[in-house]
Amino acid sequence: MFSIYITAFVVGGLICVIGQLLFDVAKLTPAHTLCTLVVIGSILDGFGLYEPLIDFAGTGATIPITSFGNALTHGALAEAEKHGFIGVLTGMFEVTSSGISAAILFAFIAVFLFKPKGDV
Amino acid sequence: MIIIRHLLLFLSLVFLLAGCVPNEFRFENRANQNISQAEVLVKEDERIKGAAALFYDDHLIVGIRVKTFSRFNKTKIASELETSLKELYPELSVLVSADSKILTETTKLILTSKDEDVKEDIHELIALVEEQT
Amino acid sequence: MVKKGLLTFPSLPSIVATGVTAGPLEKKSPFHSHFDKIYDDESCDAKTNEHGHAKLMEDACMIALSKLGKVPSDADFFLVGDLVNQMTPSNFTATSIGIPYIGVFAACATSVSSMLLAALLTESGMSQLTIAGSASQHNAIERQFRYPIEYGAQKGETAQWTATAAGIAAITPHRNGVPSIVCGTFGKAVDMGMTDPLNMGAAMAPAAADTLKRHLEGHNKQVSDYDCIMTGDLGKNGFAIFIKLVQNQGITNIDNFSDAGMEFYGKNPDFMAGASGAGCSAAVYLSEVYAKLLSKEYKKVLLIATGALLSPMSFQQGDTIPSIAHAIELTMK
Amino acid sequence: MDKEKYAKIEQSITPTTPILKNVFRAFITGGTICLIAQFIAVFYMTFFNFTERTASNPTVATMIFISMLLTGFGLYKKIGQFGGAGGAVPITGFGNAVISAAIEHKTEGYVLGVGGNMFKLAGSVILFGVFSAFLVALVKTILVKLGVATW
Secondary structure (H helix, E strand, C coil), X not given: CCHHHXXXXXXXXXXXXXXXXXXXXXXXXXXXXXXXXXXXXHHHHHCCCHHHHHHHXXXXXXXXXXXXXXXXXXXXXXXHHHHCHHHHHXXXXXXXXXXXXXXXXXXXXXXXXXXXXXXX | CHHHHHXXXXXXXXXXXXXXXXXXXXEEEECCCCCHHHHHHHHHCCCEEEEEEEEECCEXXXXXXXXXXXXXXXXXXXXXXXXXXXHHCCCCEEEEECCHHHHHHHXXXXXXCCHHHHHHHHHHHHHHHHCCC | CCECCEEECCCCCEEEEEEEEECHHHHHCCCHHHCCEXXXXXXXXCCCHHHHHHHHHHHHHHHHHHHHCCCHHHCCEEEEECCCHHXXXXXXXXXXXXXXXXXXXXXXXXXXXXXXXXXXXXXXXXXXXXXXXXXXXXXXXXXXXXXXXXXXXXXXXXXXXXXXXXXXXXXXXXXXXXXXXXXEECCCCECCCCCCCCCHHHHHHHHHHHHHHXXXXXXXXXXXXXXXXXXCCCHHHHHHHHHHHHHHCCCCCCCCEEEHHHHHCCXXXXXXXXXXXXXXXXXXXXXXXXXXXXXXXXCEEEEEEEEECCCHHHHHCCCCCCEEEEEEEEECC | CCHHHHXXXXXXXXXXXXXXXXXXXXXXXXXXXXXXXXXXXXXXXXXXXCCCCCCHHHXXXXXXXXXXXXXXXXXXXXXXXXXXXXXXXXXXXXHXXXXXXHXXXXXXXXXXXXXXXXXXXXXXXXXXXXXXHHHHHHHHHHHHHXXXXXX
């Protein structure tokens, strides 16, 4: 029961370590790093490796941005399995990531509540 | 100090509320089935460290907890177990899930035995498992 | 004397008054006691950061003029610049202040380039009173060049913090008892192939070293002639590189060297390598340095403001960062 | 002085990035964010009808809500400065990118400012997510049709 907390911490932390290495060693900007991680998540799901990782690490795998690539690919693959090539497209349109809608919604709410502050 | 105490209180509360089901094997027979076969099958699987199984009417619902490093394959383990249980009990509709929600809910069903609602609850659980993300 | 980029002002135009304004965070600056006005609101009680930027500059101008007992219509030229798109804060200030206006852009080196141009106008007899200077506002400039204010990007040790400050000088023909402009050097744009906008000190250091060398050779001066040689906003890292380059030129005595950006926040590590921005060097030069000249603590100073001539687009297109440094020499007789 | 010679001088003076320290901080920060999310996920599983799989949606939404508060009160930039990728890689970092851009550009109006700039940092993540998902799914579908791979 408790092991899920440990695996979530460790796996989530390790994915962030990969991100940090892309920052510091590969000298990528944050945007490039996040795009790279999303593509990695998507490819891992192509090999069927990301879902087992979620089973193992819970939010350690669903909270890092890699899971966004996984979610999109997973939706596309699930539809493709049923409907063939056309499913690749319909599957992607069908998947709505709660991350994006939540970000849009809360960002718009934040506009009314907050102002940027340039403090340290 | 006060913050730490609050934090500890909060954490223990979360753990408790999280349906912290101990790692044990619970089998409940309310369908006049021979459950020993299932018991042996589940207990002999080394990857499984806890389970709750409920035979009710024409349903068999099993929630399992797999060992940490077997979690990578937990969907596969559950579906393997489901196939073998279906072979053992061809007349029952079998549901096996490695999802901790199913384990806690099945445990709850076993512990709070009010016969009237069980059928409904089981159908609810089945719907829950089939739900897509 | 006619030499490339070298200017001398035999009539000794004087900086008769200065006005320095700054934002709330600048209270952390060890120079803050010399600032004329410090706002409690980071956008200076204005509607937007850009308006706050304009207000910062306008108030600095009005303070400088009021110290002289003058009004804007007494001034002949208005030479200012900033870093925001097409210098809109300067343009808005010029609109409200109504002095004939020439926008000057040299990135963070605008403080010195505007003063040099003002000295030229005064030297030629075309101006009796010129207002010159520059300003920067943290929020307006960060969002222009980097990320939104609240975005959690990790900044390294070499990054610099754009200061919210404005420094304005009122320049007239020579007067006794105030610091005057002796000579100056316009720098060449130097590009040493640096690309990291979070390490602008490294991009600007060669320009500063180049301008220093040309100034010393062209005007036949020694480093030891000056009480203080202050670069603009090289920051901690850029200043270290600058010192190394200066030492490579054979100058060993570096005791009188300092950097306005590095000192601006008192080397507080929260601000990484120090302050930057057009207002940073202007504010320090026209408050701290000016006050020390007035009190005759300094007799002769060399101010080398540095600017990184990049835009967000040039950076994204993978271009290197060209840099510039302008030098001005002030004396107090 | 040529560029190569200057680059040598520059590199000898510019401090090197403290990679070990940054990596450690990223691990702690990212791990903590995921740990908090796990608590939230368990909360949703316990009190609502969510399974491990379906709990991830409300968990993500809650994390972004938290990210909104932290961003609005000016704390997320401190987490980002401390944790580096540990703050950027979790979905809270995605939320921070969208929210910070939105509140930043409020002054330009709701349509052109907020609407037009909301995704100026996070938009590329969506683009590459969708495009790579398309390519991966396409390639896999072709491979399956050819009989090389299985679903």
